[in-house]
Amino acid sequence: MDPPSENKLNEYVKPVKDSPFVREISVCLRAVLRSGNTIVRRDFDLKAEDKPNEFVGHNSMLTAADTKSHEIIIKLMKKEAPEAWIIAEESKGEKKVLTEANFADVIESGATVFSFDEVDGTSAYAWDTSTWAVHAGCQIGLDHVAGAQYMPAINGGLLVFAVKGGGAWEVSGYYGGPKRLKAAKPLNDDHQKVSWYGPDSRIASNRAQFGKFLDKLTDEMRTPMITGSCGYGLALVARGSTHLLFQPRHFIYDWHQGYPCVLEAGGKMIFFTHDNGKLKFHKKPAIGMYNPARKVAGFLAGEADTAEKWAKILKQLYTK
DSSP states (O other), X not given: OOOOOGXXXXXXXXXXXXXXXXXXXXXXXXXXXHHHHHHTTOOSOOOOEEOOOTTTGGGOEEOHHHHHHHHHHHHHHHHHOTTXXXXXXXXXXXXXXXXXXXXXXXXXXXXXXXXXXXXXXXXXHHTTOSOOEEEEEEEEXXXXXXXXXXXXXXXXXXXXXXXXXXXXXXXXXXXXXXXXXXXXXXXXXXXXXXXXXXGGGGSHHHHHHHHHHHHHHHHHSSOOEEOSOHHHHHHHHHHTSOSEEEEEEEOHHHHTTTHHHXXXXXXXXXXXXXXTTEEEEESSOOGGGGOTTSOOEEEEEESHHHHHHHHHHHHHHOOO
């Protein structure tokens, strides 16, 4: 079969056509499909340049594909939702972009905000492996109403999306769709469960903080797997392909788009922040987590019982 395409957008949104947020999910889908199906061709200078980042240093990089993806998405937004505010990893001075100075006022005003990660997993893209993605999400005030995650190099093009109250769905080049998604079913034996975590967990400072937790995760579950795309990990949760995803502190544009997909699939996300050397857990995002300039919140996402159990373990094992 052919990969997911903008030309079939009406077919994809048919299951949620009566949603009050059909416009928002349509914008998200157009953004990820138009961008993803362009950059998957890899007809760019693929040289990866270091991108200054105080949190992960040389592990942050930029390619021409990131820039091209951003250009495609911004052009789309000017046409489809010019009134909306934007959170984007590669923002370059566009108007109506959330910043550290204005994010709280904008969100608390009830404004519509779209978020984008133009290439999530740039290392995977640059080295021609499959686990990279393009993501788009939308919130109105503090209400997350839509999210779309597109992995063009997986399953002939794997598209996962969700609308508040309308469920989580999947379309792929290999298996067609749209198909309704459900998070993993509960299992009593952790040894039979699958887990994933992000490579940021093993960066020196995070390894010192979370090393005991990651070691226990490795001991108790089937071999944990690593994804450099936070959003892809959340798509796996929504698909029921993993029981648990652990991520240390991330930027808002890393998890924003996958959050509604996890919830609409029946999964759970438990956020945590750092407070005077201890972890503080949150059932839903707090306003400070939307600061686009800071890595504020980490999380555990997955099947509800598993996420809750391992959040308790993380609290016990966390090292300042």
